[in-house]
Amino acid sequence: MIKELGYERWCHLNNDHILITEDLTINFGGLRAVDGVDFNINKGEVVGLIGPNGSGKTTFFNLITGIYKPDRGRILFAGENIIGEKPHQITRRGIARTFQNSRLFADISALDNVILGMYTKQKTSLLDTIFRYKKVKTELQEGAKRAMELLAFFSEELKKNCLRPVADLPHTDRKRVEICRALASNPKLLLLDEPTGGMSPEETEELMQDIKKIKEQNEEVTIIVIEHDMSVIERIADRVYVFNYGKKIAEGPFSVISKDIKVIEAYLGEETEDVET
């Protein structure tokens, strides 16, 4: 039965859950933005998160990264409870993310942005900076070198423009810089919030290949991706979670999900509903 449904794609992975949430709930006033979500993801898996606008996908990311505190529920990252920790502590544990409307540091260069992604890996203190500057310099130069490699990985053009302020770069490049910044911290878990938002079909295709390449280079990295483009989800996600009104309404491989009656209803509206044209 399981094999028929295509579950073998993820069942062969061991039960090494890197992130588990149980009964995760948050209210904003009267609105229950995320409602009792049980979620789990194995090491090395790519999971897609889909759902109509306002279904709580981004809020779910904000809960994992500590920007919001849940009202109820548990979040276990690598077996440890991370609820109550501040975002920077959670980032230090190895979770990196991008934002829906790329939140880059706009008035400094793309290179600086990527180097900032390595903040958790850099060790020099204030005293080093003032009295032992050589150490800081080597660390920064190593960082700059790695940042250049990361930028070149996405596009040579971007590498050439790496000293320009991010605000001057085109939209696509900004999205790429943000993914570079997230990758720079060598995360165990990477959260991508609509990475292809606002991109043309060709650029989307390119980015998808890049994400696949990231996976090929580092088998260990686990990715959760929010995406509206179903063709992208179909091709990169091992498994899909579907959200609607803050609730998880379905989970499984894309082939199964795409036939799920609840999912179709969520996207297209219920059949019984009067549709005004």
Add this chain to the structure above:
Amino acid sequence: MKRKEIFEIIPFIFIETLFFTIAYLFLIFEKTYSILGILSGIILFSIFINKIPKLNFFLAKCFSEYKKLAIIYGIIFIIALPILLRNYPYQIFILFNAGLFALLALGLNWQIGSTNIVNFATGASFATGAYTTALLAIHLGWSFWILLPIGGLAAAGIGFILGLPCMKTKTYYLSLVTIAFTLIVYLLLNNLSWTGGPDGIADIPFPKIGNYSFDSTIRLLGLEIPFQANFYYLTVFLVALTFIVDRRLRYSRIGLAWNAIRNDEVAAECQGIDVTYSKVLSFSLNFFFDGIAGTLFAFCMSHISPESFTFNVSITVVAIVIVGGMDNAVGVILGALLMTLIPEKFQVFQNYRMLIFGFIILMMLLLRPKGLFPQTVRKYY
């Protein structure tokens, strides 16, 4: 040396010499008309250079290629300046004052420029350094050289204590807290008995190196240089030191983190930056260097009173950073020179000083929000 090199060095040395001559003339002229003449000359000259792109490009190339030479020439000029000005002790004193403001502004630059915390507490931190060290010197007789770091540390401690609750507020509210703090410190200094009330503290001993007191005239090769030059050199040394610290901070993960916070606090936090820690660090470092400037001020003036630490000091320093350039140390130092020399030269308008400052800040924010010298891009190789 190749002919081409000589061809490039000569015009660049000529320009720099011209610049220094103008600066020198600007310092010694006292009539409003001659000063206005010089100022309009500078403006016309810069417009002339900007109008001819070839010349502009050529000069930029010369300066970047012979950067070391340009810096060495500049240092020689700065060291020689008191000798040139030996008949104008008051001008040396004004330069000392400009140096003090440069110190304060370099510290504040880590707040307004790098981290985008608009901090008006400079007056308070300046006062903390000055009063702490003045009281210690008078009652315990400690020497200036020990008190210099102590003044800084005392102010940094206050900055840390003020910084923690300040982090609960943001933007305008944070500015309001710092304004209130400056006013409270001013009122306390005026009303407490052990700070001397409105009379302040007098007879603070001058700094000494061995038997050489800083209020004695320098005699060099038969030239007599007024004692103000001692303070001038001391200030130049401290500004240079702060400048180096500024550079190191800027090219470090600390400076990068500050810039990240300036742009987007949530995104910064998601890169693993402890935003509260970084902001409090910026506060404390700013207060540390303000404290050092305060100590320098107390010992060089030998008399301090609350009138030197009013809210006006805070406004002036904020204006310097805004005019000079956000997050650009060179710009901030030039801004400090401009903002202290120009009001001094136009004594006629002295009564309208704050009005003019307000106008300048407004115009700068409208026309050049990043200052005369905006932040430069970090290069790592």
